[in-house]
Amino acid sequence: MTGAEWSQWTRDQAARIRRTPETVTPVIEPPEVDPASDVHVWDTWLLRDRHGQVATVDGWRVLFSLTAPADLLPGKRHDVAEIRYFYSRDGREWHNGGVVFEEGALGQRQWAGSAVYLDGDLYLYYTAAGDGDAEELTYSQRIAVAHGGTVETSTEGVHIAGPFRHEVLLEPDGEFYEREDQSRGMIYTFRDPWFFIDPATGETTLLFEANVPVPEGSDACGGDPHQQEFNGCVGHAVSPEGDPLAWDLRPPILDSVCVNQELERPHVVVAGGRYYLFVSSHMHTFAPGLEGYDALYGFVADSLRGAYRPLNGSGLVVTNPANAPFQAYSWMAFPHRDEVLVQSFFNYYDFAGQSLDEIADLPVFEQRRRFGGTLGPTVRLGVAGEETRIRGTLAHWHIPTAEETLPAPEHSGVTPAMLAAADGPDVDVRTRWSRTY
Numbered sequence: 519m520t521g522a523e524w525s526q527w528t529r530d531q532a533a534r535i536r537r538t539p540e541t542v543t544p545v546i547e548p549p550e551v552d553p554a555s556d557v558h559v560w561d562t563w564l565l566r567d568r569h570g571q572v573a574t575v576d577g578w579r580v581l582f583s584l585t586a587p588a589d590l591l592p593g594k595r596h597d598v599a600e601i602r603y604f605y606s607r608d609g610r611e612w613h614n615g616g617v618v619f620e621e622g623a624l625g626q627r628q629w630a631g632s633a634v635y636l637d638g639d640l641y642l643y644y645t646a647a648g649d650g651d652a653e654e655l656t657y658s659q660r661i662a663v664a665h666g667g668t669v670e671t672s673t674e675g676v677h678i679a680g681p682f683r684h685e686v687l688l689e690p691d692g693e694f695y696e697r698e699d700q701s702r703g704m705i706y707t708f709r710d711p712w713f714f715i716d717p718a719t720g721e722t723t724l725l726f727e728a729n730v731p732v733p734e735g736s737d738a739c740g741g742d743p744h745q746q747e748f749n750g751c752v753g754h755a756v757s758p759e760g761d762p763l764a765w766d767l768r769p770p771i772l773d774s775v776c777v778n779q780e781l782e783r784p785h786v787v788v789a790g791g792r793y794y795l796f797v798s799s800h801m802h803t804f805a806p807g808l809e810g811y812d813a814l815y816g817f818v819a820d821s822l823r824g825a826y827r828p829l830n831g832s833g834l835v836v837t838n839p840a841n842a843p844f845q846a847y848s849w850m851a852f853p854h855r856d857e858v859l860v861q862s863f864f865n866y867y868d869f870a871g872q873s874l875d876e877i878a879d880l881p882v883f884e885q886r887r888r889f890g891g892t893l894g895p896t897v898r899l900g901v902a903g904e905e906t907r908i909r910g911t912l913a914h915w916h917i918p919t920a921e922e923t924l925p926a927p928e929h930s931g932v933t934p935a936m937l938a939a940a941d942g943p944d945v946d947v948r949t950r951w952s953r954t955y
């Protein structure tokens with residue numbers, strides 16, 4: 519591929535999405551202990567080091583979550599999201615460190631991001647959502663960073679202290695990445711920055727969720743104007759000098775035009791020398807004529823820019839059971855020894871409606887009762903070549919330490935069929951020039 523091409527999740531591939539024993543998690547029960555019952559907790563990311571491993575600072579590990587007061591109606595939480603942090607020594611018992619940006623941050627509210635600890639310096643990438651000076655709620659999104667704060671540790675815990683310096687790093691260019699005024703879809707996206715240093719090239723990278731501009735009248739999706747509204751992509755920026763504060767936009771690395779409108783929280787795990795690209799997406803963001811689930815979807819390539827092939831033929835990697843289709847969301851995979859683990863948040867359980875939108879039709883009491891608002895069980899994933907398989911689950915909030923040996927999994931990670939497929943022929947990958955639309 520040349521620099522101006524990227525991979526595509528095609529309708530043919532997505533049409534193969536089916537729940538299978540390898541991709542469906544067990545039903546989730548509420549956790550026995552909730553380390554932050556006074557707040558809703560949803561999108562979560564771990565403090566990582568430059569190698570992409572979970573960072574340990576003086577024996578502590580730290581995670582960051584979007585949060586909102588627990589007395590708020592869960593559906594309203596996105597409008598007031600604030601980032602809090604949690605810390606743990608053993609990866610099981612987590613303590614609430616409180617709000618990270620006590621002095622405020624960019625945007626009306628802060629959405630998902632990533633966090634990296636580089637030679638003792640903390641960089642918190644986040645989405646500045648909404649215009650900070652607007653009276654009413656707005657949906658603009660910019661990719662921002664906070665830096666200059668400190669991570670203080672003691673035998674008692676971790677204290678993240680400001681003041682932070684906040685900077686907008688990236689805004690959509692309108693060419694590779696849709697601006698809000700170009701958007702024709704159900705929701706506009708330019709968010710969820712995820713920091714990554716490519717181990718093969720040493721290049722410093724941000725991935726993010728965005729949409730590709732598809733002008734009215736273009737011939738994308740056979741000219742079908744409704745399908746064209748489904749134009750998600752995984753965005754890409756690089757820092758040529760490796761400076762965590764200076765970024766140049768690059769073309770996307772994958773798009774889902776005619777397939778899906780939101781490829782949320784993109785991130786990569788390198789395993790066996792391959793690049794596993796993961797995104798979360800919703801049942802209701804698939805284009806007409808396609809049926810998908812609230813799920814973690816994934817793709818594999820031999821280098822960061824691709825070409826990417828969908829995992830398991832369709833892209834489906836982890837989903838909820840059919841009788842609890844919205845019980846978890848916003849999955850994030852990370853390496854643990856020779857396994858891949860996946861954390862997510864416990865979303866609406868005890869609910870098997872046709873769409874998440876139906877939640878709003880329930881009485882307020884029921885909307886609250888059915889919302890988990892905390893982390894879900896950690897999923898163990900076997901990964902080989904282009905195949906994955908759920909091997910079992912760990913407890914809610916369990917992020918094992920590097921030294922921790924996990925029990926024998928319920929399912930072996932790699933089946934002979936998966937290994938055979940690992941070296942098998944590539945499935946059809948379409949790439950195309952950036953300005954086709």
Ligand code: FRU
Binds near residue numbers: 727
């Ligand atoms: C996924 C998500 C993210 C966004 C956040 C806002 O759960 O949609 O893309 O940053 O939720 O609450």
